[in-house]
Amino acid sequence: MNPLNVGIIGCGNISGIYLQNIPAYEGLTLRACADMRPEAAQAQASRYGIEAMTVDELLARDDIDLVVNLTIPSAHFGVSLAALSAGKHVFSEKPLAVDFEQGRRLVDEAEAGGVLLGCAPDTFLGAGGRLARRLVDDGSVGRILSGTAFLMSHGMEHWHPDPEFFFKPGGGPILDMAPYYLGALVNLIGPVKRVFAMSSIGFPERVVTAESPRKGHRIPVETPTHVMALLEFASGAQVTFCMSWDVWKHGHPAIELYGTEGSLRVPDPNFFGGHVEVTERGGDWRAVDSSDMPLGAPNWRSPNWAPDAPSRANYRALGLADLASAVLNGTPHRSTGRLALHVLEVMHSILEGAVTGQPRAITTSLERPAVLDDAAAAKLWKGQPKAATAA
Known part of the structure; x- marks a missing residue:
């Protein structure tokens, strides 16, 4: 079968890595891009040798099979719904929507229309996530009893050229960063059953320090920037969960899981590779490198990083290739709309529970995503030069 023709809507900061990858x-052929700012679409189209068009033009094109929604979170629902209504497969950046009921409508719309809906994060399909899944599934640490997950930094205003939306409703570290951590945890442990939470705003105002036209702009903060929760999984595991943009420095690993036979450290779920660390009962940590596995080699670095910072594995668009393989070859679809809907409900339940002080039961559930083995992962990737730099 012919590859799926891909059109991107949203040509902002994240679009470069998708256009590159x-x-x-x-299973994918990059055809076109669109943005509400014609100059942004034209700039990316010229850089990557594709066609620039308006959003309406892209959605009307019969030769676009898959729409990638890279708009800001508040626009995710409207753009994805329009694409699904036009009979397109859709892959959205996280979150699926900023409202849970809107997310549910997108899932229902896709299923009713017979098209596939996918959503970031797809990072758990990278080498680091697959290695961690293998160690859990083969019983290396036994049954998962508990764990911790930490994303802590001082926000986005020091690097993002226009970070205001991060600090408004629909933003914050939960809706922006928690999907990576929740996706990884659901992949390893299974669905969440119940949450308890509290939240705060540590800094009522942020000042943009990134070199951009917005430098010096003051942003009133309107959404929680420090959120702590206890997640109870259907399996019985309990995980302490902290997402914060109010921390200057910390020493916590991204994800640490504690089982009946040992412990496991999972690499940063914002990327696709890294070292997995494992112990056997009370033994020393043993690091297992995923960089020699498919979709694990460092291939990218941010222009915002220090010169001595190591490159990272950044294979964004893996979820698109997984979706395309499901359409073209009948293979399992893994970073699905239903997974994203479960994650969206968990996030909203955390935020709502923090306001009410009451535990929140999670109504959605699903099986863990099907395993993506190394051979299947290798078939998805044709390759590119290593150590590319973000656009």
Whole structure:
């Protein structure tokens, strides 16, 4: 079968890595991009040798099979719904929507229309996530009893050229960063059953320090920037969960899981590779490198990083290739709309529970995503030069 023709809507900061990676995957042909700012679409189209058009033009094109929604979170629902209504497969950046009921409508719309809906994060399909899943599934640490998950930094205003939306409703560290951590945890442990939470705003105002036209702009903060929760999983595991943009420095690992036979450290779920660390009961930590596995080699670095910072594995668009393989070859679809809907409900339940002080039961559930083995992962990736730099 012919590859799926891909059109991107949203040509902002995240679009560069998608535009760079899509041609490196099997089953995908990059055709066009669109943005509400015509100059942004034209700039990316010229850089990557594709066609720039308006959003309406892209949605009307019969030769676009898959729409990638890279708009800001508040626009995710409207753009995805329009694409699904036009009969397109859709892959959205996280979150699926800023409202849970809107997310549910997108899932229902896709299923009713017979098209696939996917959503970031797809990072758990990278080498680091697959290695951690293998160690859990083969019983290396036994049954998972508990764990911790930490994302702590001082926000986005020091690097993002226009970070205001991060600090408004629909933003914050929960809706922006928690999907990576929740996706990884659901992949390893299974669905969440119940949450308890509290939250705060540590800094009522943020000042943009990134070199951009917005430098010096003051942003009133309107959404929690420090959120702590206890997640109870259907399996019985309990995980302490902290997402914060109010921390200057910390020493916590991203994800640490504690089982009946040992412990496991999972690499940063914002990327696709890294070292997994494992102990056997009370033994020393043993590091297992995923960089030699498919979709694990460092291939990217941010222009915002220090010169001595190491490159990272950034294979964004893996979820698109997984979706395309499901359409073209009948393979399992893993970073699905239903997974994203479960994550969205968990996030909203955390935020709502923090306001009410009451535990919140999670109504959605699902099986863990099907395993993506190394051979299948290798078939998805055609390759590109290593150590590319973000656009």
